[in-house]
Amino acid sequence: MEEFLQQLTNGLAVGGIYALIALGYTMVYGVLKLINFAHGDLFTIGSYLGLTLLTSMALVDRLGPVAGIAVLVLMVMGLVALVGALLERVAYRPLRHSPRLSAVVSALGASIFFSNALMLIYGARFQVYPQGILPKTAIDLFGLYVPLVRVLMLGTSVVMMIALYTFIQKTKIGTAIRAAAIDQDAARLMGIDVNRVILMVFLIGPALGGAAGLMVGLHYGQINFTMGWVYGLKAFTAAILGGIGNIPGAMVGGILLGVIEALGAAYLSVAWKDAIAFGVLIFILIVRPTGLLGERVAEKV
Amino acid sequence: MIWSRFLTYGLIAAALAACPLFLNPYWTDVLNSIGLYAALGLSLNLIVGHAGLFNLGHAAFYAVGAYTAAILNTHFHIPILMLMPLCGLTAGLFALLIARPIIHLRGDYLCIVTIGVGEIVRIALINNVFGITGGANGIFGISRPNLFGWVIRQPHEFFYLIWAFVALTIFFFHRLENSRFGRALNYLREDETAAEGSGIDTAHYKLMAFVLGAAWAGMVGNIYAAKMTIIAPESFSFWESVVMFTLIILGGSGSIPGVLLGAFLIVGLPEVFRGFTNARMMVFGAAMIAMMIFRTGGILPARPRRYRLPEQYVGEEGA
Numbered sequence: 001m002e003e004f005l006q007q008l009t010n011g012l013a014v015g016g017i018y019a020l021i022a023l024g025y026t027m028v029y030g031v032l033k034l035i036n037f038a039h040g041d042l043f044t045i046g047s048y049l050g051l052t053l054l055t056s057m058a059l060v061d062r063l064g065p066v067a068g069i070a071v072l073v074l075m076v077m078g079l080v081a082l083v084g085a086l087l088e089r090v091a092y093r094p095l096r097h098s099p100r101l102s103a104v105v106s107a108l109g110a111s112i113f114f115s116n117a118l119m120l121i122y123g124a125r126f127q128v129y130p131q132g133i134l135p136k137t138a139i140d141l142f143g144l145y146v147p148l149v150r151v152l153m154l155g156t157s158v159v160m161m162i163a164l165y166t167f168i169q170k171t172k173i174g175t176a177i178r179a180a181a182i183d184q185d186a187a188r189l190m191g192i193d194v195n196r197v198i199l200m201v202f203l204i205g206p207a208l209g210g211a212a213g214l215m216v217g218l219h220y221g222q223i224n225f226t227m228g229w230v231y232g233l234k235a236f237t238a239a240i241l242g243g244i245g246n247i248p249g250a251m252v253g254g255i256l257l258g259v260i261e262a263l264g265a266a267y268l269s270v271a272w273k274d275a276i277a278f279g280v281l282i283f284i285l286i287v288r289p290t291g292l293l294g295e296r297v298a299e300k301v
Numbered sequence: 302m303i304w305s306r307f308l309t310y311g312l313i314a315a316a317l318a319a320c321p322l323f324l325n326p327y328w329t330d331v332l333n334s335i336g337l338y339a340a341l342g343l344s345l346n347l348i349v350g351h352a353g354l355f356n357l358g359h360a361a362f363y364a365v366g367a368y369t370a371a372i373l374n375t376h377f378h379i380p381i382l383m384l385m386p387l388c389g390l391t392a393g394l395f396a397l398l399i400a401r402p403i404i405h406l407r408g409d410y411l412c413i414v415t416i417g418v419g420e421i422v423r424i425a426l427i428n429n430v431f432g433i434t435g436g437a438n439g440i441f442g443i444s445r446p447n448l449f450g451w452v453i454r455q456p457h458e459f460f461y462l463i464w465a466f467v468a469l470t471i472f473f474f475h476r477l478e479n480s481r482f483g484r485a486l487n488y489l490r491e492d493e494t495a496a497e498g499s500g501i502d503t504a505h506y507k508l509m510a511f512v513l514g515a516a517w518a519g520m521v522g523n524i525y526a527a528k529m530t531i532i533a534p535e536s537f538s539f540w541e542s543v544v545m546f547t548l549i550i551l552g553g554s555g556s557i558p559g560v561l562l563g564a565f566l567i568v569g570l571p572e573v574f575r576g577f578t579n580a581r582m583m584v585f586g587a588a589m590i591a592m593m594i595f596r597t598g599g600i601l602p603a604r605p606r607r608y609r610l611p612e613q614y615v616g617e618e619g620a
Contacts, residue, residue, distance in 0.1 A: 035409055094594040100408060102593040104355070105550045108543055109589025116583035229539075233420070236413060275424040278417035285414050286402050 005144050007266040008259060013150040013219070015258020016157030020212040021235030022242070022250040023164060024084075024205025030181040030245035031201050032096075037107035038087060039209055040232020041114035044225060046080045046210025047217040048118055051129055060133050069133070069218075073156075076214045077207040084206025085199055093198075111229075118225040126224050129217045153215050160208060161251045168247055173200055181245060230274065234261075237281040243291025252293060317464060321457035329456040331572045336463035337525055339564035340470045342548045343557065344517035347474060349546065350555035350603070351483065352510035353490035354404075355412035357542050358419030362392040362515035364426065364537035366522025371440040371532050372433050381527045382446045385520050392519020393512045400511045404504060419542055426534040439533030446527040459528050466524060470517065471557060477513075478557075486510055490555075544568070551592055553599030562601055 021043055028036045053059065053075055060068035091110045095103045134152070138145040168174035179187040180197040188194050216231070217223050234257060242253025257277060264276040284291065321329045345359045366388035374381045403414050429436035446453045446462065453462055477483045485506050489496040497503050526532050544567055552563020574581045 029409075033409070035413065091590045091594075095597070098593070098597045101349075101355070101550055101554065102597045104412070105547055106590045106593040108547065109586045109593070111586070112543075112589065113583055113586030116580075116586060120580060120583060233416065237417070240410075240413065269428075271428045272424065275421045278421050281417045282403070282414055282421075285406060285410055289406060289410060 002144065003266065004263075007262045009144070009146045009150055011259035011262030012255060013153045013258070014262065015238075015255035016154040017212045017215060017231070017254075018235045018238045018258050019161060019251045019254025020157050020208045020215075021231060022238040022254045023161065023247065024209045025232075025236050026239040026242075026244055026247060026250040027177070027201045027205045029239070031177065031184075031198055032092070032103075033100075034092065034103050035107065035236065036092075036205075037104070037232070038091070038110035038114055039205065040228035040230075040235070041111050041118075042080055042084055042087070042206040042228070043209040043213040043216075043231055043235075044118060044223070044228035045083055045114060046076050046213025047223045047227075048122055048127070048213075048225075049079050049210070050076045050214035050217050051127055051223065054133070055130065065133060065135070073211055073214060076210045080210025080213075081203040081207040084202045084209075087206075088198060088202035092202075093195075115225050115228065122225065124225065126222045129221045129223070131221065134218060149219050153219055156211070156215065160211065164204065164208070165247060165251075167204075173197075177201060234274075234277050237277055240281060240291055241284050243293040246291065246293050249291055249293035253291065256292075314468070318461075321460045326456045329460050331569060333456060333459050333463050333528065335564050335568045336460070336467045337521060337528075338544065338548060338568045339561050340463075340467050340521045340524075341518055341545050342552070342560040342564050343467075343470050343474050344514045344521065345545045346514075346549050346555065346557075346560050347477070347486075347510050347517075348514040349549055350560075351478070351486040351490060352507050353408075354507060354511060355408050356415045356511070356514075357412050357539070357546055358415030358417070358422075359515070359518055359545050360537040360539070360541035361415075361419040361422040362396055362518040363522045363525070363541070364422055364534075365392040365395045366519025367526040367532050367537070368426065368434060368440070368522075369519070370523040370526040371443050374443050374526070375440060378444070380447055381444060381523065382448065385523045388523040389516040389520040392522065393516030396512045396515030397508070400508055400515075404508050404511060416539065416542075419537075419539055423534050423537060423539075426537070434534075437534060439531060439536075441531040443526050443530045443532070445530070453527075463524060463528070466521075471561075473517075475557060482506070482509070547589060549599075551589070551599055553601040553603060555603035556599070556601050559599050559601035559603065563599070566600075 021039065024039050024042070025036060028034060028039070050072060053072055059072050062068065063071060087110055091106045092103060095106055134149050137148045139148060139151055168177060176187070176192045176197050177200060179190065179192055180194050184194050187197070212231075213223075213228075216227075235254065238253040238257040239250045240253070241257055242249025242251070244250075257280065260280055261273055261277050265273040268276065320332060324332070341359065341363060345356060348354050348356045348359070369388045369391045370381055370384045373379050373384055373387070399418055403411060406414060426434045426439075427437050434440070448462070451458075453459055478487075485496070485501050488499075489501060489503050489506055493503055525536075529536075548563035548567040549560055550563075551566060552561070553559025571581050571585060574584075
């Protein structure tokens with residue numbers, strides 16, 4: 001039982017990360033119907049930028065751990081959002097009216113570009129986050145010791161997700177994003193600036209992905225220029241699991257996938273951990289292609 | 302008209318056949334890789350370019366072929382090239398098994414499932430599934446191909462084997478393009494609803510295209526195993542699938558000369574720029590984006606096909 005709960009908390013923490021990345025996928029897919037293959041690399045950029053800012057500016061020494069990390073998160077989110085907006089402008093906007101395949105290839109090209117640029121800048125080896133930034137204490141939760149980092153990770157993810165959900169549901173821009181996701185042309189006729197909506201999506205999604213990258217760096221301590229690929233694919237799986245284009249779906253899917261994976265690794269096999277996630281993906285697509293929270297849409301003819 | 306075309310192809314073939322005489326083993330080997338990717342690209346082209354199915358997991362079927370050849374060759378000492386039909390068959394059956402339940406999925410979903418399948422196959426190979434794939438180290442000690450007593454060892458010998466196979470591949474897919482099957486696929490890609498309305502069993506044709514393309518990739522896997530004598534899971538990673546996919550889109554999806562040109566560019570150019578080892582992949586990524594923006598259909602896009610009715614059916618209504 002204790003083993004189970006231990007794995008469950010781990011799964012929840014990792015699931016929070018998947019959910020944060022999945023939000024970027026799901027928003028882009030919702031509005032543009034494009035799988036942004038470079039999104040996983042934006043996540044990696046977040047973790048590398050976080051490392052650079054952390055070590056070069058000595059944020060934690062100057063501001064203390066709480067304020068230091070908070071400032072770091074904001075800086076990373078802002079910078080990765082800029083990269084995301086640039087990506088949209090350069091690689092996707094010119095292709096908006098081209099065949100689907102072209103945009104997919106452009107996304108793959110962007111992914112190759114980003115990961116190799118990171119390799120050129122930082123080198124191919126693993127980079128290590130400085131240790132001891134976050135206190136290594138554990139919280140006693142009814143006899144279950146949960147590392148503080150995990151609680152913080154899940155907590156931050158959940159706060160960000162709730163903030164995003166409120167933003168999408170309550171604000172004017174959020175309404176515009178939802179409208180553009182349903183029908184771009186109709187949204188344009190209603191006076192919505194679709195270009196601005198898409199820009200917003202490419203600011204918010206990458207910002208959340210970058211924050212997730214930073215958290216992975218802080219939690220695991222080691223980052224590599226290729227890691228975005230696996231995280232990206234898992235997050236995309238999470239987005240499909242929950243119903244792509246659906247924001248609460250991405251949250252549920254991410255957390256669910258994290259838990260399934262952690263329990264699968266504990267009780268089935270660690271070596272097959274990644275295969276379990278993809279197995280879930282295939283299974284979901286066969287039995288319920290629109291995901292858990294997705295609605296069945298009639299195919300347009 | 303037709304003779305000038307034969308002359309052009311003949312000259313290209315002759316020029317290519319003379320290549321190993323002038324090139325050192327290294328560059329001959331680069332041409333061999335190009336040949337393998339050209340054959341893989343043509344096989345994937347049937348799925349992506351003709352049937353319009355996004356498949357980003359083609360390396361999985363290539364892997365099934367290569368591993369079938371390697372396992373049977375190392376355990377039972379069957380001459381490797383004799384296993385080629387069997388490699389095609391196993392890869393094709395595997396594809397049938399996989400594609401059957403997923404073939405109806407919409408483009409992007411199919412794309413993501415094939416990525417998942419590719420990853421699962423790779424993980425299975427690393428984990429030494431059934432205890433026969435040799436785990437992360439792969440399988441080594443595959444015997445050299447032996448063609449009627451001629452043992453193929455050197456790059457220039459492989460060159461003729463590989464490019465003969467490429468020629469066969471071109472011939473096969475060219476004939477297929479102009480067959481009833483090829484025309485049905487063409488129609489299906491242009492407008493699925495209309496195709497279905499005019500009585501084409503779209504699910505069946507899609508499935509057949511997927512299986513046939515996968516089976517052909519399995520045969521290329523056999524040649525790859527024979528050439529390398531060692532195979533390992535990393536050779537069948539997602540990036541292999543990406544390379545196959547991009548060379549089609551970049552060269553011109555649905556067009557045989559386009560795919561060949563794509564193979565030369567995608568596999569050949571990075572070799573030419575090997576001096577700039579680190580930056581070349583970054584430039585490659587940027588080039589992919591630029592290419593899509595400035596020439597969406599690829600360098601040599603497929604020409605729209607025109608079908609002409611035989612004389613006796615034309616003009617009967619006095620049109």
